[in-house]
Amino acid sequence: KNYTVLLLSGAVVAYAAFLQGGIDKTGYLWSVLLIAVSYLLMEIKKANIFSFLYGIFLFFTAVVHISGLVSLPYNPLSYFTILIIISIIIYVGNSVVKETLEKLLFLDKIANQDILTGLHNRKKLIEILKNELIRARRYNRPLSILLLDIDDFKKINDKFGHNFGDKILQEFAKLLKMSLRNTDHAGRWGGEEFIIVLPETNKKNAVKVAEKIRNLIGNYFEDIYGKKITVSIGLTEFKDWKNESIDVIMHEIIEIADKALYKAKRDGKNQVAVK
CATH class of the missing domain: 3.30.70.270 (Reverse transcriptase/Diguanylate cyclase domain)
Structure with missing residues (x-):
């Protein structure tokens, strides 16, 4: 619960930075960092849900901007770059977390399980x-x-x-x-x-x-x-x-x-x- 509150608070800050653009129009990097951190703090399923929902939020913001309804300090191609970066982070996050969990489960197995019978050692x-x-x-x-x-x-x-x-x-x-x-x-x-x-x-x-x-x-x-x-x-x-x-x-x-x-x-x- 503490991590969820922390990430939701971070989402507000990151989204505000995204809207403002920040120095040299790099405000979107806070959103990238937020998604990366979610994979460190949350279970992989929850991190995927969080990343998906936050990504959808950014997507609709980009659509509104491109439609001319709001003015943001990015050009249309910038959103493509942001999408690629976030997609890579989500892919790497899933791969790394999955691989790490598999290794941890294997280590736990050999530490606590009798290999021949599958029972506790x-x-x-x-x-x-x-x-x-x-x-x-x-x-x-x-x-x-x-x-x-x-x-x-x-x-x-x-x-x-x-x-x-x-x-x-x-x-x-x-x-x-x-x-x-x-x-x-x-x-x-x-x-x-x-x-x-x-x-x-x-x-x-x-x-x-x-x-x-x-x-x-x-x-x-x-x-x-x-x-x-x-x-x-x-x-x-x-x-x-x-x-x-x-x-x-x-x-x-x-x-x-x-x-x-x-x-x-x-x-x-x-x-x-x-x-």
């Missing part, structure tokens, strides 16, 4: 979990996490090759996405381990989510590939240790989920264990 998961723990503590809301591990994944890799193993990880990630709400967060913790953060979810409901995922995984791979691939899941619910820092709590909750996962593995795999 470990760094992003830690950030998400920390924020959700802060929110759960502040508003006294439930929060559960699942730690998942594909059973006997090393054997799968050794028997069928790493390319097949990568495909399993990618399919596994897709199934996780399908199983979760928009408010849930799934990420690759490392290797064949994954973490799911479930805001607003108590232990009882988290078990339902975990069992849904476990059954989906077991049925999917057997139906598609004819191979029995299963997952073990460790589950825990956030408990507010009042005197502990969020970093300590985050470490503790992951450690508890890991112990639950170990129990699921020890008791025969392909099951959900709760701590």
